[in-house]
Amino acid sequence: xxxxxxxxxxxxxxxxxxxxxxxxxxxxxxxxxxxxxxxxxxxxxxxxxxxxxxxxxxxxxxxxxxxxxxxxxxxxxxxxxxxxxxxxxxxxxxxxxxxxxxxxxxxxxxxxxxxxxxxxxxxxxxxxxxxxxxxxxxxxxxxxxxxxxxxxxxxxxxxxxxxxxxxxxxxxxxxxxxxxxxxxxxxxxxxxxxxxxxxxxxxxxxxxxxxxxxxxxxxxxxxxxxxxxxxxxxxxxxxxxxxxxxxxxxxxxxxxxxxxxxxxxx
Ligand code: NAP
Ligand code: GCO
Numbered sequence: 001x002x003x004x005x006x007x008x009x010x011x012x013x014x015x016x017x018x019x020x021x022x023x024x025x026x027x028x029x030x031x032x033x034x035x036x037x038x039x040x041x042x043x044x045x046x047x048x049x050x051x052x053x054x055x056x057x058x059x060x061x062x063x064x065x066x067x068x069x070x071x072x073x074x075x076x077x078x079x080x081x082x083x084x085x086x087x088x089x090x091x092x093x094x095x096x097x098x099x100x101x102x103x104x105x106x107x108x109x110x111x112x113x114x115x116x117x118x119x120x121x122x123x124x125x126x127x128x129x130x131x132x133x134x135x136x137x138x139x140x141x142x143x144x145x146x147x148x149x150x151x152x153x154x155x156x157x158x159x160x161x162x163x164x165x166x167x168x169x170x171x172x173x174x175x176x177x178x179x180x181x182x183x184x185x186x187x188x189x190x191x192x193x194x195x196x197x198x199x200x201x202x203x204x205x206x207x208x209x210x211x212x213x214x215x216x217x218x219x220x221x222x223x224x225x226x227x228x229x230x231x232x233x234x235x236x237x238x239x240x241x242x243x244x245x246x247x248x249x250x251x252x253x254x255x256x257x258x259x260x261x262x263x264x265x266x
Pocket of ligand 1: 097192193196
């Protein structure tokens with residue numbers, strides 16, 4: 001361990017789905033701590049957009065086109081990364097989707113699509129990187145969970161089921177591979193202002209706030225939505241030597257939502 005236990009100098013971090021949003025913010029924070037950044041997205045256009053966004057921040061990132069739900073693509077991507085960049089020290093399973101549909105109106109195929117990206121893919125990508133982490137003698141896996149790993153709400157049945165499963169996959173990877181000096185933890189973001197939650201923050205036709213916007217501000221002690229950048233520090237902590245004895249933990253970065261019953265009526 002070098003002098004600074006939070007340093008990621010000399011480490012290679014793969015952040016999935018990180019052309020923008022939370023993944024981009026986490027990758028940027030890890031780069032600021034010294035990590036080499038590797039990311040993927042589904043299309044070359046999005047990878048190119050991401051590479052430009054990183055370059056605009058002075059970050060020389062490595063981008064790969066890969067659908068994380070496809071095991072053959074993931075295995076090929078990891079092999080290519082190891083040949084072109086090096087063995088992955090840090091994996092952030094960030095790629096994710098949501099479909100907000102009342103459960104009885106959701107098709108089984110729509111349910112499967114959400115679970116495929118939000119739960120099956122973290123399994124596929126973790127399975128692809130763990131063997132090299134074992135050989136290297138260390139590894140960090142960070143799964144991006146959610147408030148919905150703990151709570152339900154209307155219209156997000158598939159997402160909550162997937163994120164609840166991702167919490168338990170996190171604990172199981174921690175249990176199964178801890179003996180190889182691999183730590184697997186989760187980050188549970190609160191409500192963060194990204195494209196994924198944009199529909200929940202749209203101004204109403206009369207210019208008023210979206211009801212969900214007001215709801216979340218009342219449920220958050222800080223009275224605000226989180227910013228993707230709020231997740232950078234916690235991610236660096238879980239990727240660094242500072243967390244070498246933290247394993248199987250879900251770190252909620254939610255501004256206190258889970259601790260708070262909600263603003264009482266004035
Ligand atoms: P976002 O803005 O929708 O970005 C999601 C990213 O994942 C995009 O880059 C997307 O690529 C990529 N992706 C989706 N499916 C993929 C696949 N099959 N293969 C590869 N990449 C794929 O979402 P976000 O808000 O940044 O959220 C990132 C993660 O945090 C997700 O796991 C989400 O569930 C979780 N989260 C978000 C919040 C929040 O409030 N925003 C809170 C808690 C947890 P394309 O653009 O090409 O589709
Ligand atoms: C929703 C939101 C949430 C956030 C996040 C909260 O529709 O409820 O999209 O699910 O994305 O997961 O932690």
